[in-house]
Structure formats: structure tokens, C-alpha cells
Amino acid sequence: MHDTAQEKLDPRLESAIGLLREPVDFGPGVDQRVLQRIAADRAAPPRNWFAFGWIGGLALAAAVGYFVLVRDGSGPTARSHRPSGGEEVVFTLTAATAARVSVVGDFNNWDPKVTPLKAAPTGGRWIVTVKLLPGRYRFAFLVDGHTWLADPDHPAGGDPDFQSPTSVITVEGHSL
């Protein structure tokens, strides 16, 4: 909604707004400092590990000494809304030393072989795009065939019947 009825502003206020729209300089190197913060945060344990709670703690403990997983908050996210009601959903995980990663859930009969993630050339990131129909899907990541990980950026599955974490992703759709 664009506001068609722009109120007439006092000339002095107009002038003030003009001044406030002027650029602000943060001195040299501000972009570099931002990128250094990102690099420093990537080196530290990502905060999202804590979101796993005790289940994530177990998963992490199981992984210690074998591989280092780095979750950077880049969870699976519904994308590219389509008029037909389906969506392309991008699932991604950063797992620096994992040999293989798959996403497993209601959409693929919980079969680890069906939806493997592809490793990006650098950065330890794994990614796959899946077309999903509208629906509510439970899912989890399976790393190296033995470590199940939920996605802290999506709601928890809420029913850990098998003592391993799950997440829920909802793909919205509309029908006339």
C-alpha cells in the first residue's frame, strides 16, 4: 500500500527531513569491521547449538572427535512461492567435515537415500532444493548416516517419539 495522500509538511520540517536524509559517515573501515565480526562469530561456537537443548547436546557429543559440525543458522526455508500452490524449498546445513548429509522427512517417506544434499565447493555448506506441495512436514537432517539434527530456525516437531530431534516446515498454498 503506497500512501497516496501525503500530508503537507511544514517547510521547516521538510528542511529538517532533508538534513536527516543526508548520509552518515562511520569513518574508514566500517565494512571491514562488519566482516571481521562475521568472521569472528563463525570461529566461535554458533549460538544455534544452544537451541538444540539436551537433544542437540547429545548429538554434538556424539560428533565430538569425529567431525566438527558448524551450524550457522542457515536452516531449511520455504522459497519461491508458486501460483500452483507448490514451493521450492531450499534445505541447507553447514557441516564442515561431514562426508554426507541428507534431509529426511514426511516428504520422502523418511528415506535417507532419497534427498541427499550437495556439498558447496567451499565453506562446508550442503544444500538441496526440493519441490513440495502445500502441507505440514516433519523432517530432520541426517549427517554421515548416524547423527540426526533438527533445524533450530523452524519449530520443533514436538513429538520426539524416537528420542531424536525433528523440525516442522509448513508450505503454504491457496486454492480457489
Add this chain to the structure above:
Amino acid sequence: MIRPLIAAAVLTGWARPLPAQISRLDARLQPNTAHDVRALVDSARAAGLPEEPLVLKALEGQSKGASGDRIVVAVRALLQSLRTAQTSLGLQASPEELVAGSAALRAGAPETALASVRHDRGGSVAITLSVLADLVGSGIPVGTATKAILTLVHQNVSDREFLQLRTRVEQDIRTGMAPGSALERRLAGIPAAGPPRQP
């Protein structure tokens, strides 16, 4: 009228013919386990409950290496929650509503909340209950989430606004807000759409 679909056929058992469900169970489960799960699926069908969630629960258990007994217990628990949802929502409840109701119950919502939503809200309650389950899954205490949902139902907000609420709360949580604060903030931004619906 635009009717949002929240639980697709993949969750309701409509999309897949029965033989395909059975063959998946036989292919993935031990014979005894497959037999017991099939019995539970048959029971669901007889009660007019969706079958596919039960099959998927069994396949999840197999994928995660659970024992046969554990798988059957989990499927039975899911069946029970679907039955409870049906009791709360009524025999006319759609498969989508039952799946969403079951998710809300398993997240900790009380049966009375389902009944209240059904009683006070016109049309399908699938989205309302799905959002309730997701809010709890996002870390919002079940009592807080339930109270918020019921308040919004009484304000007669639309399904679209329920979906936007969930999306925006998740967005706020990802940016670092506490779940309860995120819900409180986003609730403040939802105006009442109209007078409360009369029971």
C-alpha cells in the same frame, strides 16, 4: 472464496492408495512390526481417521533405527492423539483439521482448547490449530500460545493473519528475540478484524 490449504494430501492419506501404504510398510519394517502397524492403520480407517500420518510415523521410526516395539508404541500414540482430536473437533472434522489438532495436542495444548477453537471459529480450524502447534514448537509456553490463539479466534482474525503471525514470530525469534516477547510483539500488531463471532 480463497481457502488456504494447510495440510496437504500427503498428510491425510488421500493421495496414496492403500496398497501403496501397505507395500511401504512391508518393504521397510520387520514382518511383526508391519503387521501391528497395519492393524493400527486399519483401525484408523475404520474410525474415519487419516492413515498416512501413521504410516509416516512408522517409516520415521524405521529410518531412525527404532525397535519394532518402539515403532508400534509411537504409531499407537499418534493414533490416540488423532482420536482425541476427533473427539474434541467432532466427527465432521476434516483430515487436515485432525492432523493439525493432533499436532497441537502432542505439543501440549489441552483438549478444551481444541473444542473452544471449534466452537468459536467458523470454517476450517486446520490453520488455527497448526499455528498453535508451531508456536509451541517455537518455544512459546503452551499456556501462553493457547491463550493467544483463543484470543485471536474471539477477535475473528483471518487464516491469513494466523499464518502471518506464525511467520513473523519465527522471523523475530531468528533475529534473537525471546519466543514469548516475539509473540507479544506480533500480537500487538494484529487489529481485530471484526466483532467476535457469536457462538
Add this chain to the structure above:
Amino acid sequence: MDQTVADLVTRVLEADADAFAQLVAVYRPQFGRYAYRMLGNREDAEEALQDTFVRAYQAIMACRDRARFGAWAFTILVNRCRTVRQRVMRRDRPRVFGEAALDAAAVDHPAERHFEREEVNRALATLPPDQREAFLLKHVEELPYDEMANLTGSSVSALKMRVKRACERLRRELEGIAHA
């Protein structure tokens, strides 16, 4: 621009660190201006700015529409500014709204506007935070009300009221200066 931004986001998702540096370069001027106007000093503004980009990087998969990365990240910025402001208030640190000379030195504005610039900043600082936020989003960032509602979590009617009150108060403050 949108296509380029969408491409940059895609490249970030493919672990291309340079792509995020380009996104920072694109959005830092606007974000930095908002943070500075909202918080009143460079130190706090840069803290909010850094927090915003760090969180945007960490959660970039949550950006559903890649071409609208800027709008999505602005939501984070609004939140971070609120958080930083609350922390500043808790530690009762005096806010500095008198850095107009630095603005001028950096961007080469006419010298005769220095005083006016400083007074505008001072007047802005008198606004309650919610009114300052709404005023900046509306009149400085020039956002439509529905987008402001999405950013802030407030209703359009509430935002319009805040903007109206902010304008009235600013006008009074600026008139006071003129007649002093």
C-alpha cells in the same frame, strides 16, 4: 538492482563470502543512517549495524524473497536498534546528539547548515523512541505504512498516530529554536 541483490544472496548461500561483502556495501549506507538517527551516536549505531549484518548472515536462509534482502535485513536492524537503545538506557549512558560537525566533515555539506543540522538532531532526540522510529521510517526512509507495520509489528493506525505526533513535536521544537 533487485536481480543483482537476489544473485548476491544466492551466492552467499553457495558459501561465497565476497558476495556478502557486496551486500554490506550496498546496504550499509542506508542502515547506518537509520541506526545513527535512531540511536544518536556512532558507537551505538555501529554496534547495531554490525549486529544486524552478523545476524543477517547467520540467518540468510530465512530471507524468503532474495530480491527483498534489504527489507528483510531492515527488520533485523529495527530490532537491533531497539535492543541497543534499551541497553544504553539501562547503563544510563548519555546519548550524544551533537555530532553534526562530523557529518559535515564527512560528506562535504555547506558550513552554514552545521548549526541547523545539530538542532535537528537535538529535536529528534526529544522524541519518544517509538515516535522517532516511526518518523524516521516514514519520512527519512520513505517507507509505506504497510511495510512499516511489517517491520515494527505495530498496526498502521498506531504508526500513523506516532508519525503525526512526532511531526507535531518536531515542529514545536524547531519553532522554539527559530524563535529563541
